[in-house]
Amino acid sequence: MIELDGLTKHFGSKVAVDHLSFQVRPGMVTGFLGPNGAGKSTTMRMMLDLDNPTSGNVRIDGKRYRELDEPLKYIGALLDAKAMHGGRSAYNNLLCLAQANRIPTARVDQVLDVVGLTPVARKKSKGFSLGMGQRLGIASALLGDPEILMFDEPVNGLDPEGIHWIRNLMKSLASEGRTIFVSSHLMSEMALTADHLIVIGQGKLLADTSMADFIHENSRSFVRLRSPQRERLREVLRESGLTAVEAGSGTVEIDGATTEELGELAARHQITLHELSSQRASLEEAFMQMTAGSVEYHAHGTSHAGPPSDQQPGPQWGQSYQSDKGA
Ligand SMILES: Nc1ncnc2c1ncn2[C@@H]1O[C@H](COP(=O)(O)OP(=O)(O)OP(=O)(O)O)[C@@H](O)[C@H]1O
Numbered sequence: 001m002i003e004l005d006g007l008t009k010h011f012g013s014k015v016a017v018d019h020l021s022f023q024v025r026p027g028m029v030t031g032f033l034g035p036n037g038a039g040k041s042t043t044m045r046m047m048l049d050l051d052n053p054t055s056g057n058v059r060i061d062g063k064r065y066r067e068l069d070e071p072l073k074y075i076g077a078l079l080d081a082k083a084m085h086g087g088r089s090a091y092n093n094l095l096c097l098a099q100a101n102r103i104p105t106a107r108v109d110q111v112l113d114v115v116g117l118t119p120v121a122r123k124k125s126k127g128f129s130l131g132m133g134q135r136l137g138i139a140s141a142l143l144g145d146p147e148i149l150m151f152d153e154p155v156n157g158l159d160p161e162g163i164h165w166i167r168n169l170m171k172s173l174a175s176e177g178r179t180i181f182v183s184s185h186l187m188s189e190m191a192l193t194a195d196h197l198i199v200i201g202q203g204k205l206l207a208d209t210s211m212a213d214f215i216h217e218n219s220r221s222f223v224r225l226r227s228p229q230r231e232r233l234r235e236v237l238r239e240s241g242l243t244a245v246e247a248g249s250g251t252v253e254i255d256g257a258t259t260e261e262l263g264e265l266a267a268r269h270q271i272t273l274h275e276l277s278s279q280r281a282s283l284e285e286a287f288m289q290m291t292a293g294s295v296e297y298h299a300h301g302t303s304h305a306g307p308p309s310d311q312q313p314g315p316q317w318g319q320s321y322q323s324d325k326g327a
Pocket of ligand 1: 011014015016034035036037038039040041042043
């Protein structure tokens, strides 16, 4: 269990983390979400005692990180996959870490096997692809067989097979009763992986909730209509006090009415419908709505908080969003 109590970090006048209090519980995967610059990495660094809080504190199983006897046996982390010594082989990188932390040497081969790097164990890690580097970073996090694991953007650089692998790894580690805390920009990925969500924006806690409740409470439900008599449909909706939002591909979306009401309304006015469907906004949309006021960098054309016209999964949004950072 990880407990944050009023955790705060200032960089000069910049408040990167603002009185964060939450718990990360064992036996589940907790997703840590927030737009770029929200303070996720800074929070994780303070959890590992790599940065000093301005105020507040973090407890790991009731203790401060620096009070842990052999920290790698309590908490393993993947923060920066490039942190490894490039001139050393994967095996030697892990061996040094094992020796420095009084972890049995045999564990090195075990974790190399878990992450699938046994065939390249003797190769220098500087020649590794981003995905292999991520796997090596994950191996180092697993080395002490810790009860708590923290991953900062672990799917970065992984191909679909690698993403599938890490998703299953995190779930299986959680099912063993471990505490798994993972940050990601890939909302669709979180939907498939996390049981619980912590959402932050501009360093502040925006949500601490189960995944199911997050979607239920934050996603907008609406009805999608498509008709060959589009103008007539719009007119009838307007007369009924309903606002139709154009949603592309000849569809309109309506809030505040059920499919039954809209179907009957169309029938009364003899309007043919080619589509009448109840929709619920996805996790990406719920997340965008929640954090809309706290993003530092907006991608062109995606700064509105409303749902996009189609129901595409998150990576599209994540990619355009990230690619705009620093533009
Ligand atoms: N060493 C530092 N000095 C000054 N400002 C910093 C420092 N580290 C982080 N920041 C600022 O603090 C804020 C939070 O940064 P942080 O990297 O924790 O966010 P993040 O949620 O991890 O973002 P990303 O998803 O882009 O990695 C940002 O505005 C960032 O520019």
